[in-house]
Amino acid sequence: MENPLRLEVLVASVRPERFAPVVADWFLRAALADERFDTRVIDLLDTPLPVDLSVTPESRAYCERISAADAFVVVTSEYNHGYPASLKTALDTAKREWRAKPIGFVSYGGLSGGLRAVEQLRQVVAEIHMVSIRETVSFHEAKRKFDDAGDTADGAAIDAAGRMLTQLAWWGRTLRAARATDPYPG
Template identity: 85%
Template sequence: MSTPLRLEVIVASVRPGRFAPVVADWFVRVARADERFEVGVIDLIDTPLPVDLSVTDEVRAYLERIDAADAFVVVTSEYNHGYPAALKTALDTGKREWRGKPIGFVSYGGLSGGLRAVEQLRQVVAEVHMVSIRETVSFHEAKRKFDAEGETRDGAAIDAAQRLLGQLDWWGRTLRAAAEPYPG
């Protein structure tokens, strides 16, 4: 097997009392069990990105990390039929660093399972020249889907995570091996 892909998992929610760590930790465990990936976590609650998009030392470090990644997965909640503002800031902070890289989504929420947020995100990531992975992991009524240890028995989500990682691997390797740099 060739060199593992550098996968950054971005945790989008920054709200007090957020459920994000439960979902993100589960997905990170799944991804780290897959030897095709070297997995890092960027939790936006710990990533000080100015909303005015000014450049700071922290922003430079964040952009270097984004640039070094081969692929991304965003773990996002749904707020008012959309995605968290911290995630929009995180996406807007970069530009060329995102280009020509695949991104997948793990969403959670109430009845919609965060899917409305994901559909909006697909439009945004296309604009920054990313490839959106078709398969999505979605947890409807998420708090009911995890036990006290942060594990899930949601067969559809478990299966979707494996399919997402397979598609992310294919796109990540294909784009990393491209003979020509992305012309963005």
């Protein structure tokens, strides 16, 4: 596709023995197969951002990547009814770079499937002037949803991923065009 949207997928969990790579790799296969996107990954485990939000060469490089992106998807777990602290640091490290850009969520966890984390994230991304995509991919009891090859037979999640990518592409194209012709006033 001509001029695909630059999609950054943020992998939020940084815990040892995390399940995030399984969920992220599954979603990335779908995103990479979608020609509407030039998909890249920011794994927060490998992204040294200072928790005091000080400016470092790493945080500057991170902000440049956020600025260059047209759309985002966060792959997040749920910890204690919330999202990981690493993700809060990542969201707070950048500021204007997030504005007028769409963001989707892929969540996983126990019984709630990470949906409580997503509901909190919707409040945060609204505050930083992002557009939250309505469709969410959620894996309840996630470790039971994937086989040894990292595939899932969860039809609802597969369907939601397709719908989310379609909505993300629409918002991404629309907002990219708007930013180019009429810069966001925030």
